[in-house]
Amino acid sequence: MTDSKEMPQFPEPYWRESIDFPSFPKLEEKIKVDVGIVGGGIVGVTAAYLLSKQNLTVALIDAGVILNGTTGHTTAKITAQHGLIYDELMKHFGEDKAKLYYEAQIEAKQLIEKHMDEHNIDCDYETQDAVIYTNSDDYITKLENEKTAYDQLGIEGDLIDKIPLDIPHKKALMMKNQAQFHPLKYLKVLAEESIKNGAQFYENTTAIDVEYNKHPAIITRDGHRIICRYVFVASHFPFYDGQGFYPTRMYAERSYVLAAKAAKKYPRGMYISAEEPTRSLRSITVNGEELWLVAGENHKTGQGKATLEHYQALQDFAEKHLDVQAYAYRWSAQDLTTLDKVPFVGRISAEEEAVFVATGFRKWGMTNGTIAAKIISDKIVGNDSPYEELYTPSRFQADPSIRKFMRINADVAKHLIKGKLEFTDNRIQDLAADDATVVRLNGRRAGVYKDKNETLHAIDSTCTHMGCEVEWNSGERTWDCPCHGSRFSYTGDVIEGPAKRPLERIDIEKG
Numbered sequence: 001m002t003d004s005k006e007m008p009q010f011p012e013p014y015w016r017e018s019i020d021f022p023s024f025p026k027l028e029e030k031i032k033v034d035v036g037i038v039g040g041g042i043v044g045v046t047a048a049y050l051l052s053k054q055n056l057t058v059a060l061i062d063a064g065v066i067l068n069g070t071t072g073h074t075t076a077k078i079t080a081q082h083g084l085i086y087d088e089l090m091k092h093f094g095e096d097k098a099k100l101y102y103e104a105q106i107e108a109k110q111l112i113e114k115h116m117d118e119h120n121i122d123c124d125y126e127t128q129d130a131v132i133y134t135n136s137d138d139y140i141t142k143l144e145n146e147k148t149a150y151d152q153l154g155i156e157g158d159l160i161d162k163i164p165l166d167i168p169h170k171k172a173l174m175m176k177n178q179a180q181f182h183p184l185k186y187l188k189v190l191a192e193e194s195i196k197n198g199a200q201f202y203e204n205t206t207a208i209d210v211e212y213n214k215h216p217a218i219i220t221r222d223g224h225r226i227i228c229r230y231v232f233v234a235s236h237f238p239f240y241d242g243q244g245f246y247p248t249r250m251y252a253e254r255s256y257v258l259a260a261k262a263a264k265k266y267p268r269g270m271y272i273s274a275e276e277p278t279r280s281l282r283s284i285t286v287n288g289e290e291l292w293l294v295a296g297e298n299h300k301t302g303q304g305k306a307t308l309e310h311y312q313a314l315q316d317f318a319e320k321h322l323d324v325q326a327y328a329y330r331w332s333a334q335d336l337t338t339l340d341k342v343p344f345v346g347r348i349s350a351e352e353e354a355v356f357v358a359t360g361f362r363k364w365g366m367t368n369g370t371i372a373a374k375i376i377s378d379k380i381v382g383n384d385s386p387y388e389e390l391y392t393p394s395r396f397q398a399d400p401s402i403r404k405f406m407r408i409n410a411d412v413a414k415h416l417i418k419g420k421l422e423f424t425d426n427r428i429q430d431l432a433a434d435d436a437t438v439v440r441l442n443g444r445r446a447g448v449y450k451d452k453n454e455t456l457h458a459i460d461s462t463c464t465h466m467g468c469e470v471e472w473n474s475g476e477r478t479w480d481c482p483c484h485g486s487r488f489s490y491t492g493d494v495i496e497g498p499a500k501r502p503l504e505r506i507d508i509e510k511g
């Protein structure tokens with residue numbers, strides 16, 4: 001935590017920094033379990049807990065460190081108010097499914113509360129009202145339509161004219177009795193309980209494929225196998241596609257978060273703007289001191305302006321409206337959105353009986369991720385879930401999926417071609433310390449980062465997923481792919497999929 005008016009030099013999420021979490025070994029042998037879970041975020045850890053409680057043997061692996069993916073970089077509002085969604089869900093899915101979506105979020109919230117009660121979890125859980133506000137006349141109509149949808153679905157909500165923030169607004173829609181928490185204090189206990197139930201956790205263990213013999217087996221990058229009856233792909237972007245064509249049906253969006261100490265006291269409530277640029281607010285308490293979390297600035301991963309400018313935009317907003325005294329933390333992360341905005345939870349494809357997936361939470365994974373873990377755990381132990389059909393990845397929802405499918409995939413094609421054709425005459429000699437550029441090295445497009453000690457790190461800038469060209473992310477010092485959101489460290493290691501293989505390192509001396 002820093003205590004200065006300058007933005008912190010390095011991104012660091014508050015959640016991970018504020019808990020002690022054990023580290024786990026790398027998987028070094030072949031193992032056999034009932035369920036192999038890939039990914040240690042809210043989905044994977046909740047599923048490990050639920051399944052191990054049912055006396056199933058469980059192994060959970062993570063390519064990096066458990067609880068350090070998107071779950072470690074969230075803003076952790078537990079709410080069924082997922083932006084403006086219910087009016088749209090009613091139109092595209094009908095009233096019954098829109099209602100089911102709402103009920104799934106409420107059940108997830110209750111499940112989190114149940115786990116907290118069962119294990120006496122102190123995770124800074126607070127009941128708060130969730131509020132969408134707008135300052136735009138167009139959006140007033142949208143808020144009114146959303147309120148009509150609330151009424152039809154039996155969701156308790158109020159249209160209000162005033163919110164207790166000094167931010168310009170004309171109207172707001174409130175959903176009462178939602179909540180916020182410290183997600184990692186909660187999930188740490190679920191992980192500990194899972195281990196008590198016999199679950200095995202492994203870190204620095206990357207899954208690269210699923211193979212079938214009599215049973216499916218998760219294959220790790222080091223060539224080890226986890227032979228299991230069921231595989232649960234909880235890796236955020238599915239590491240294994242199972243011919244479900246996930247890259248064509250989802251896109252990744254990054255968002256940014258600042259934690260600021262302000263002269264103004266934070267009023268109660270959790271807020272989000274209806275219109276762009278998104279501004280999302282909640283409070284956290286750090287060592288007895290209240291901080292404002294200011295989040296927003298969504299954009300497709302690897303696309304748009306320099307990422308530091310997004311932090312700057314949040315900082316400008318905070319300076320204008322909060323009377324900031326210091327910035328304690330900054331961080332950013334990405335989440336995935338499906339074409340019809342409803343997550344994919346269920347069999348990875350209709351043909352695969354034993355491989356399940358949960359992804360596409362559209363920045364609402366605290367409830368959606370929790371209910372996803374429950375749906376899949378229920379399925380594995382043979383219980384049906386009322387939400388199965390709503391979330392099934394093999395659904396086909398013609399409108400608006402097709403139009404978006406065309407747009408997303410045209411966008412991928414554009415970036416695929418643009419990166420290849422773009423001529424660059426940037427020179428390594430002109431590079432400042434702690435900056436990066438794209439150059440041609442012996443005719444090959446290369447990304448070069450000069451670190452603070454002036455050491456150069458060069459990588460082949462062609463993404464190892466589908467061949468698009470990665471772009472520099474100055475805010476996080478990573479190379480990000482504009483097509484499907486894969487992210488790589490400046491030395492080329494995979495930070496986030498769908499890419500599984502690192503970017504090739506280039507020896508600058510040899511080219």
Ligand SMILES: Cc1cc2nc3c(=O)[nH]c(=O)nc-3n(C[C@H](O)[C@H](O)[C@H](O)COP(=O)(O)OP(=O)(O)OC[C@H]3O[C@@H](n4cnc5c(N)ncnc54)[C@H](O)[C@@H]3O)c2cc1C
Nearest residue numbers: 039041042043063069070071074075076077207364365366
């Ligand atoms: C800025 C931001 C704010 C948000 N705020 C909210 C909010 O207020 N409320 C809300 O409900 N939601 C919010 N969300 C969304 C929510 O945080 C996510 O939907 C959720 O955390 C996703 O959880 P997950 O378990 O699917 O993924 P992750 O937490 O990313 O976990 C996946 C794990 O899989 C591992 N992995 C990946 N590939 C492999 C592989 N090949 N082998 C092994 N392991 C692998 C990764 O290392 C990672 O640890 C927010 C998201 C963002 C980006």
